Amino acid sequence: MCPLVHATGAVICASLLALPLGAQAADKAAPMTDAKLIASAMKAAPWSIAKSATVVVMEADGKMRTLRSGTNNFTCMPDNPATPGPDPMCMDKNALEWAGAWMGHTTPASGKIGFMYMLAGGTDGSNTDPYAAKPEPGNHWIKTGPHVMIVGADASFYDTYPKGADPDTSVPYVMWAGTPYQHLMAPVK
Numbered sequence: 001m002c003p004l005v006h007a008t009g010a011v012i013c014a015s016l017l018a019l020p021l022g023a024q025a026a027d028k029a030a031p032m033t034d035a036k037l038i039a040s041a042m043k044a045a046p047w048s049i050a051k052s053a054t055v056v057v058m059e060a061d062g063k064m065r066t067l068r069s070g071t072n073n074f075t076c077m078p079d080n081p082a083t084p085g086p087d088p089m090c091m092d093k094n095a096l097e098w099a100g101a102w103m104g105h106t107t108p109a110s111g112k113i114g115f116m117y118m119l120a121g122g123t124d125g126s127n128t129d130p131y132a133a134k135p136e137p138g139n140h141w142i143k144t145g146p147h148v149m150i151v152g153a154d155a156s157f158y159d160t161y162p163k164g165a166d167p168d169t170s171v172p173y174v175m176w177a178g179t180p181y182q183h184l185m186a187p188v189k
Contacts, residue, residue, distance in 0.1 A: 032078070032081075034067050036078075037055070037057050037067055037078040038055050038067050038068055038078070039078075040078035040079045040086075040088050040120075041053075041055045041057075041067075041076035041077055041078040041088050041090070042055070042076060042088075043079075043086070043088050043119065043120035044076050044077075044088035044089050044090040044117050044118055044119055044120055045074065045076060045090035045117035045119060046117070046119070049072065049074050049090060049117065050074075050076060050090060052070050052071045052072040052074070053070040053072060053074035053075060053076045053090055054066060054068065054069055054070035054074070054075045054076070055067040055068040055070070055075075055076050055077070055078070056075055056076075056077055057077065057078060058077075073092050073093045074090050074091065074092055075090070075091055075093075075096050076088065076089065076090035076091075077089050077090075079120070079121070086120050086121030086122075087118065087120075087121050087122070087123065088118070088120050088121065089116055089117065089118045090116065090117045090118075091114060091115070091116040091117070092114055092115050092116075093114070094112040094113060094114030094115075094151070094152055095114025095115055095116045095149070095151050095152070096114070097109065097112060097114070098112070098114045098151040098152045098181075098183075099151075101180075101181075102130060102181045107180045108151070108152055108180060108181070109152070110152075110154075111152075111154075112152045113150065113151070113152045113153050114150070114151040114152045115148065115149070115150060115151075116148065116149040116151065117148055118146060118147055118148070118149070119146045119147075119148075119188060120146065121145070121146065122143055122144045122145040122146060122147065123142075123143070123144045123147070123185075124141070124142075124143050125141065125142065125175075126139040126140055126141055126142075127140040127141075127142045127165055127166070127167060127175055127176070128140045128165050128176065128177075129176075130176045130179055130181045140165040140166055142166070142167065142169055143169065144169045144185055144187065145169070145187060145189075146187065146188045146189070147185050147186055147187045147188055148186050148188055149175075149183050149184060149185055149186070150183060150184040150186070151181075151183040151184075152183075153183075153184070155182075157184075158174045158177065158182050158183075158184065161173055161174050161184055162174065163177035163178070163182075169185070169187065170187055171187065172184055172185065172186040172187070173185055
């Protein structure tokens with residue numbers, strides 16, 4: 001767990017990734033500079049959002065560090081070099097709280113719809129297991145390109161989209177269907 005005090009003063013965990021963002025894998029080059037981490041994070045969302053967003057990075061010790069304070073309700077994180085493909089993300093306050101619930105294995109607050117951008121890359125992950133760390137038989141590992149996500153909506157919202165274990169990732173679909181962490185994945189091209 002990695003506590004983060006957001007601009008609202010709420011203590012939340014914003015670690016959407018299993019490994020530190022600010023630290024490189026042992027077999028990679030030295031950590032990126034703060035300027036490069038900020039530039040990476042800003043690729044996650046449209047410029048109009050990213051330019052005013054708070055940018056945070058998870059350090060090797062699991063603690064969050066603010067690289068830049070923002071003036072809107074979005075928080076962006078840079079690409080994690082230890083994961084396949086580019087995966088910077090930018091999320092609003094509700095999505096950040098939703099992510100904290102997911103990481104903390106608690107049920108997200110109801111009625112708090114959140115929005116996330118992942119425009120610079122995609123997601124490699126299990127479409128059925130919110131905590132799968134690698135492809136395994138039966139965990140329906142998928143790859144999604146640039147996309148946005150809607151989290152925290154009522155279950156009936158998700159019922160209007162495909163919920164299959166092996167979705168067509170070129171159209172909107174529900175990831176982690178039937179769990180408290182189900183969310184809409186909407187590709188952006």
